[in-house]
Amino acid sequence: MESTDVQSDLKHVLKSKEEIQNRIAELAAEIDRDYEGRDLLIVGVLKGAVMVMADLARALHSHVTMDWMAVSSYGSGTQSSGVVRILKDLDTDLMGKDVLIVEDIIDSGLTLSWLKTNLESRGTASVEICTAFRKPAAAKVKIPVKYVGFDIPNEFVVGYGLDYAEKYRNLDFVGTLAPHVYE
Ligand code: XMP
Ligand code: MG
Numbered sequence: 001m002e003s004t005d006v007q008s009d010l011k012h013v014l015k016s017k018e019e020i021q022n023r024i025a026e027l028a029a030e031i032d033r034d035y036e037g038r039d040l041l042i043v044g045v046l047k048g049a050v051m052v053m054a055d056l057a058r059a060l061h062s063h064v065t066m067d068w069m070a071v072s073s074y075g076s077g078t079q080s081s082g083v084v085r086i087l088k089d090l091d092t093d094l095m096g097k098d099v100l101i102v103e104d105i106i107d108s109g110l111t112l113s114w115l116k117t118n119l120e121s122r123g124t125a126s127v128e129i130c131t132a133f134r135k136p137a138a139a140k141v142k143i144p145v146k147y148v149g150f151d152i153p154n155e156f157v158v159g160y161g162l163d164y165a166e167k168y169r170n171l172d173f174v175g176t177l178a179p180h181v182y183e
Contacts, residue, residue, distance in 0.1 A: 006168065006171065008178070009168070009177060009178055009180075009181045010158075010159075010175040010176065010177060010178060011175065011176045011177060011178040011179070012175055012176045013173055013174075013175045014152060014157055014173075014174045014175050014176060015133075015150055015152075015160075015173060015174045016173050017172040017173050019150075020055075020132070020149070020160060020172075020173065020174065021055065023149045023150065024052065024055045024056055024059055024132075024149065025059050027056065027059075027130060027147045027149060028056055028059035028060045028061075029059075030147060031056075031060060031062075031100065031130070031147065032060055032061050032062050034146075035062060035098060035100075036062070038098050039063065039064075039065070039097070039098065040062065040063075040064045040065075040098050040099075040100055041064070041065050041066075041067060041092060041094070041097050041098065041099050041100070042056070042057060042064050042065070042066050042067075042099075042100045042102050042130075043066075043067050043068070043069060043090065043099055043100065043101050043102065043119070044066065044067075044068050044069070044102045045068075045069055045070070045071065045101065045102065045103050045104070045111075045115070046068050046069065046070040046088065047070070047161070047163075047169065048103070048104030048105065048161040048162055048163070048169070049102050049103050049104045049132075049161060050161055050169075051104075051132075051160045051161040051169070051172075052102055052103075052104060052130075052131075052132040052149070052160070052161060053066065053102050056102060056130065065092070067090045067091055067092045068088065068090070069086065069088060069089060069090055069115070070086075070087040070088035071084050071085065071086055071087060071111065071115060072084070072085050072087055073085075073110065073111050082108075082110035082111070082113070082114060082140075082141075083114075084110075084111055084114040084115065084118075086118075093122075094119060094122040094123060094124045095122065095123040095124075096123065096124070096125050097124050097125060098124070098125050098126045099119055099124050099126065099127045099128070100127075100128050100129070100130055100147075101115060101116065101119070101127065101128070101129045101130070102130050102131075103129065103130070103131040103132070104131070104132055104133065104160070104161045104162055105131060105132065105133040105134065105135070105157070105162060106129075106131045106133070106134040106135070106139075106143070106145065107135050107138045108138055108139065108140040108141070109139050109140060109141045109142075109143045110140055110141060112129060112131075112143055112145075113141045113143045116129065116143070128146040128147070129143070129144070129145045129146060129147070130145075130146065130147035130148075131145055131147070131148055131149065132149040132150070132160065132161070133149055133150050133151075133152050133157065133162075133174065134148050134149075134150070134151050134152070135151075135152055135153070135154045135155075136151050137153065137154035138154045152174075155176050156176065156177065157174050157175065157176055158171065158174070158175065158176075158177055159171030159172070159173050159174040159175055160172065160173065160174045162174065164177055164181065164182065
């Protein structure tokens with residue numbers, strides 16, 4: 001029988017609900033300042049960015065529009081290859097738009113690097129990136145990220161949109177998994 005207690009699957013809480021919410025509020029204040037007087041389109045990358053999009057959007061005071069993309073990265077196992085396929089494209093025409101891509105986590109950076117270039121090719125005024133988490137030690141490409149929630153160690157994490165086998169996305173904090181879950 002599978003455990004119903006999610007907490008017992010976790011080894012360590014990396015960022016608590018309060019830490020995440022406080023940091024999102026700080027990022028929202030920065031974004032409000034930076035885009036003052038402009039029309040901003042925030043683009044969430046499904047499915048991981050659902051939580052950060054929802055919290056960030058509600059913490060912003062400016063008018064924004066929201067759209068979503070789903071991409072899949074070809075590659076062996078858990079390694080990102082940088083070859084990306086669009087599973088769901090935006091509904092919005094990007095011509096002349098200020099776009100902010102909102103992501104859950106940047107690992108190698110390959111997915112976002114591809115995505116940024118793809119969106120820029122559609123005639124945007126600007127494309128910037130906001131990510132809740134980033135693993136600097138895993139970076140394979142240099143990619144400018146304007147808004148980073150937290151830099152974290154190069155460990156697999158779950159919660160706040162991030163999953164292991166589609167589970168744990170609904171946690172309001174981020175933690176590392178206990179070995180018994182994946183061994
Ligand atoms: P790259 O390597 O292209 O890939 O930056 C980023 C994507 O990889 C997934 N990812 C994770 N998912 N816990 C997760 O649940 C992690 O620790 C983790 N690291 C990378 C995620 O889908 C992200 O968008
Ligand atoms: Mg993702």
